[in-house]
Amino acid sequence: MNNSPGHHPDQEEFRRVLPDEFIHQLYDQDPTETSEWLESLDDVVARHGPTRARYLLAKLLERAHQANIGVPHSITTPYVNTIPPEDEPEFPGDGDLERRIRRFIRWNAAVMVVKANHQEKGIGGHLSTFASSATLYEVGFNHFFRGKDNGNPGDHIYFQGHAVPGIYARAFLERRLDEAHLDNFRFEIGGNGLSSYPHPRLMPDFWEYPTVSMGLGPINSIYHARFNRYLHNRTLDDTSESKVWCFVGDGEVDEPETLGSISLASREKLDNLIWVINCNLQRLDGPVRGNGKIIQELEAVFRGAGWNVLKVIWGSGWDPLLAADHEGALVQVMTDTVDGEYQRYKAENGAYVREHFFGKDPRTLAMVEDWTDDQIWALRRGGLDYRKVYAAYKVATELSGAPTVILAKTIKGWTLGPDVEGRNATHQIKELTNAQLRELRERLYLHEEIPEESLAGDREPPYFRPAEDSPEFQYLMEHRKVLHGLLPSRVVRVRSPLTLPGPEAFAEVYAGSGKAEASTTTAFTRLLRNLCRVPDFGPRVVPIVPDEARTFGMDSLFRELKIYAPHGQLYEPVDAKLLLSYVEAANGQILEEGITEAGSMAMWTAAATSYANRGVAMVPFFIFYSMFGFQRVGDLAWAAGDARARGFLLGATAGRTTLAGEGLQHQDGHSHILAATNPATEAYDPSFAYEMGTIIEHGIRRMYGDDPEDVFFYLTLYNENHVQPPRPEGVEAGIISGLYRWTQAPAGTLLRAAILFSGTANLAARAAQSDLAEHYGVGAELWSVTSYQKLRDEAAAIERWNRLHPREEAKVPFVSRELRGVGGPVVAVTDFMKLVPDQIGRWVPAKFIILGTDGFGRSDGRARLRRFFEIDAGHVVLAVLSALVREGKLGPQAVADAISRYGIDPEAPNSRFVH
Ligand SMILES: Cc1ncc(C[n+]2csc(CCOP(=O)(O)OP(=O)(O)O)c2C)c(N)n1
Numbered sequence: 001m002n003n004s005p006g007h008h009p010d011q012e013e014f015r016r017v018l019p020d021e022f023i024h025q026l027y028d029q030d031p032t033e034t035s036e037w038l039e040s041l042d043d044v045v046a047r048h049g050p051t052r053a054r055y056l057l058a059k060l061l062e063r064a065h066q067a068n069i070g071v072p073h074s075i076t077t078p079y080v081n082t083i084p085p086e087d088e089p090e091f092p093g094d095g096d097l098e099r100r101i102r103r104f105i106r107w108n109a110a111v112m113v114v115k116a117n118h119q120e121k122g123i124g125g126h127l128s129t130f131a132s133s134a135t136l137y138e139v140g141f142n143h144f145f146r147g148k149d150n151g152n153p154g155d156h157i158y159f160q161g162h163a164v165p166g167i168y169a170r171a172f173l174e175r176r177l178d179e180a181h182l183d184n185f186r187f188e189i190g191g192n193g194l195s196s197y198p199h200p201r202l203m204p205d206f207w208e209y210p211t212v213s214m215g216l217g218p219i220n221s222i223y224h225a226r227f228n229r230y231l232h233n234r235t236l237d238d239t240s241e242s243k244v245w246c247f248v249g250d251g252e253v254d255e256p257e258t259l260g261s262i263s264l265a266s267r268e269k270l271d272n273l274i275w276v277i278n279c280n281l282q283r284l285d286g287p288v289r290g291n292g293k294i295i296q297e298l299e300a301v302f303r304g305a306g307w308n309v310l311k312v313i314w315g316s317g318w319d320p321l322l323a324a325d326h327e328g329a330l331v332q333v334m335t336d337t338v339d340g341e342y343q344r345y346k347a348e349n350g351a352y353v354r355e356h357f358f359g360k361d362p363r364t365l366a367m368v369e370d371w372t373d374d375q376i377w378a379l380r381r382g383g384l385d386y387r388k389v390y391a392a393y394k395v396a397t398e399l400s401g402a403p404t405v406i407l408a409k410t411i412k413g414w415t416l417g418p419d420v421e422g423r424n425a426t427h428q429i430k431e432l433t434n435a436q437l438r439e440l441r442e443r444l445y446l447h448e449e450i451p452e453e454s455l456a457g458d459r460e461p462p463y464f465r466p467a468e469d470s471p472e473f474q475y476l477m478e479h480r481k482v483l484h485g486l487l488p489s490r491v492v493r494v495r496s497p498l499t500l501p502g503p504e505a506f507a508e509v510y511a512g513s514g515k516a517e518a519s520t521t522t523a524f525t526r527l528l529r530n531l532c533r534v535p536d537f538g539p540r541v542v543p544i545v546p547d548e549a550r551t552f553g554m555d556s557l558f559r560e561l562k563i564y565a566p567h568g569q570l571y572e573p574v575d576a577k578l579l580l581s582y583v584e585a586a587n588g589q590i591l592e593e594g595i596t597e598a599g600s601m602a603m604w605t606a607a608a609t610s611y612a613n614r615g616v617a618m619v620p621f622f623i624f625y626s627m628f629g630f631q632r633v634g635d636l637a638w639a640a641g642d643a644r645a646r647g648f649l650l651g652a653t654a655g656r657t658t659l660a661g662e663g664l665q666h667q668d669g670h671s672h673i674l675a676a677t678n679p680a681t682e683a684y685d686p687s688f689a690y691e692m693g694t695i696i697e698h699g700i701r702r703m704y705g706d707d708p709e710d711v712f713f714y715l716t717l718y719n720e721n722h723v724q725p726p727r728p729e730g731v732e733a734g735i736i737s738g739l740y741r742w743t744q745a746p747a748g749t750l751l752r753a754a755i756l757f758s759g760t761a762n763l764a765a766r767a768a769q770s771d772l773a774e775h776y777g778v779g780a781e782l783w784s785v786t787s788y789q790k791l792r793d794e795a796a797a798i799e800r801w802n803r804l805h806p807r808e809e810a811k812v813p814f815v816s817r818e819l820r821g822v823g824g825p826v827v828a829v830t831d832f833m834k835l836v837p838d839q840i841g842r843w844v845p846a847k848f849i850i851l852g853t854d855g856f857g858r859s860d861g862r863a864r865l866r867r868f869f870e871i872d873a874g875h876v877v878l879a880v881l882s883a884l885v886r887e888g889k890l891g892p893q894a895v896a897d898a899i900s901r902y903g904i905d906p907e908a909p910n911s912r913f914v915h
Pocket residue numbers: 128129160162212213214215248249250251252253278280282283284288412427
């Protein structure tokens with residue numbers, strides 16, 4: 001292998017499997033006929049060369065496809081537009097008016113970014129992304145994107161995050177925003193600001209889908225399209241009139257989330273999904289594929305995955321050149337040229353393009369010999385040519401049976417002048433001098449609209465919008481009216497009301513498990529089943545699981561609820577005779593997403609935002625291995641918070657020691673820390689089935705009741721069986737606020753303490769309570785902490801209020817009030833990290849000791865794990881005694897006694913530092 005710098009890998013001899021090697025296994029029925037065909041091909045190659053041979057083969061393949069003889073399609077095509085000019089539909093708009101509208105929008109988009117940076121240097125904003133994609137958006141706005149007026153459900157459009165200046169600039173023309181708004185781009189604190197990117201959390205009447213974290217818009221859009229089908233197939237909503245459009249950057253495709261789920265879209269025939277990939281050949285630092293061609297690479301990937309691929313590479317100016325390309329020389333040059341060169345051409349000039357592009361072959365050079373350099377320079381890229389873009393969108397909206405991707409070639413920073421266009425630094429450029437703006441004005445022919453003197457010296461550049469009686473304004477508004485209203489627009493309007501479940505659904509979990517033992521996970525599954533059975537409400541429940549339904553005991557729901565499979569079940573399942581058979585149905589309710597937490601989270605987000613996106617509130621429950629939740633898909637959860645999602649996330653098999661055998665990569669002791677970082681999350685770690693039920697009942701009311709809030713709930717569930725007690729009287733408020741006294745101290749004890757438990761740590765706490773009373777005369781109260789996050793949030797809010805109101809009487813946080821009367825040390829024990837209880841540390845009005853599971857997990861039995869992490873009953877007893885010793889209430893002998901009673905090794909390694 002030659003590793004020397006500059007050595008091109010194509011010069012290597014690679015050993016690869018060729019797809020046509022299979023042919024040697026097939027029987028040749030007529031070898032003579034076969035040789036005749038092969039000889040004809042050899043003859044064509046010898047006499048007319050490879051171009052002609054390729055042409056003939058492509059023709060043969062076309063005929064073979066027409067005859068339906070079942071040959072595979074090739075996954076790449078030459079570097080030309082997919083739709084030939086003669087098949088382009090007629091452009092129905094007024095090209096001149098649309099061009100003028102685009103120019104106004106381009107101008108305002110640039111000015112708003114520039115002005116923001118004048119106001120405060122470094123505030124940012126992007127000029128070049130929208131400059132490259134203005135045509136892609138504007139053709140959509142004028143002719144395709146459907147709004148939501150008059151009860152229409154509308155399309156769902158995922159805008160590329162950093163193209164927003166152009167979207168605001170259009171809203172300004174539409175008079176939805178005014179100059180003050182544009183001046184407040186990226187200045188949000190004082191109100192009336194425009195958010196940097198599409199953030200429904202910050203602009204809830206405008207933005208619908210957060211996209212700017214690369215890759216999340218694409219994956220969310222796929223699952224959104226799938227979820228629309230789910231709603232439709234379950235007859236909950238007619239989604240047949242809504243397309244999901246997603247605008248993607250060509251650099252963004254390198255995110256695993258972008259391409260990771262594309263085969264799902266074709267497998268499920270999601271022809272309600274259209275992606276537009278803006279192939280401006282650049283990302284932030286440099287070219288996307290300098291040494292190759294991103295469009296060709298993506299064509300192969302998407303076609304291989306079963307998508308329709310529409311390449312929009314060349315503008316109309318190229319059509320006559322291609323028509324005259326009788327020998328295929330131009331197509332060859334187009335195909336051989338790499339993106340790094342294409343980028344360079346647009347940073348140079350017409351003479352350069354003549355020499356370095358057309359000059360690659362004397363035949364192509366001859367094609368433009370009568371052309372001026374300016375004419376060559378004026379040759380457009382397809383994604384900048386509204387006719388070509390219109391044709392692609394029109395075809396895309398009419399195709400059926402598969403999703404469609406449009407690969408549109410553009411120029412990053414187009415029209416922004418030679419210092420910006422196609423430059424590697426273009427993405428980061430956010431300022432233009434007035435001289436550069438004067439150039440832009442020239443380029444956009446805005447001589448009348450932007451007076452020369454308005455750009456004199458260092459004057460602030462003006463915005464421009466045409467008057468309400470101007471043809472441009474009329475045209476723009478008329479087209480939006482035909483398409484049912486202005487976009488983007490987030491309206492929360494109920495199209496199908498949701499009836500909340502009554503108390504009956506919860507009766508079972510509140511009653512406890514009697515003498516039988518059960519885990520909170522199985523209790524949850526029963527509750528889920530009960531909720532699904534509630535008339536009216538039940539069908540709105542969306543159970544989502546990647547692939548562990550059996551682990552969580554949910555296989556009991558397969559037959560009753562059925563697994564969603566858009567094409568039904570085409571086979572008899574192997575376990576058809578069993579009660580827990582794997583039953584799939586086109587109207588199935590359970591979403592078995594397969595092993596993709598990202599996909600499941602995207603599906604959950606679609607369901608959790610359906611109340612707004614469709615006006616049909618759905619109640620999703622996404623159940624996952626708690627380790628592979630926030631840690632794995634934290635950024636999608638963050639985007640869901642931004643999207644104002646409402647629903648339930650359930651981290652099952654939680655705890656560092658409860659999931660005994662699985663070891664380091666499975667045992668979750670920290671998802672509650674991660675969950676607490678998401679401002680939309682209400683995180684709970686219940687110990688008992690009735691607590692879990694209370695939280696879910698409260699959550700449903702809070703998210704779907706009369707005064708709904710845009711939060712979502714995270715609950716951890718465990719797989720450890722113990723008797724589930726019935727719900728005691730009057731504990732609801734404490735469960736929701738985060739803590740309540742579970743039992744008083746045992747009678748007849750002298751010394752006092754309190755033990756706080758959560759999750760399965762209740763078992764150690766309860767054992768410790770009786771040992772402390774029996775052997776040491778210590779009466780420990782037991783407190784159940786369902787949410788340290790809630791306690792902390794409340795306490796921090798009180799602390800802040802006290803800080804800001806020094807003259808008022810200080811308020812006391814809930815947790816401090818509740819624990820005030822304990823009269824001894826407080827020990828918290830959890831199957832999560834010590835950091836979880838630490839959240840309330842400074843508000844506990846007593847000596848506070850925390851036992852938690854810091855460090856990496858490992859596989860072993862529960863008892864040994866709990867000893868290793870020092871959260872078993874012996875360690876709880878020891879912690880209480882030791883604190884009492886330090887307080888001088890007990891002699892040190894008590895601790896020594898406990899050490900020997902429980903066989904504790906004081907020199908055992910600290911779990912946090914065992915590597
Ligand atoms: C997950 C993530 N990583 C990094 C970024 C920072 N970032 C913003 S835009 C950008 C480049 C985008 O390039 P491309 O997708 O080609 O979009 P273009 O602007 O060229 O249309 C990067 C890296 C981000 N927004 N999200």
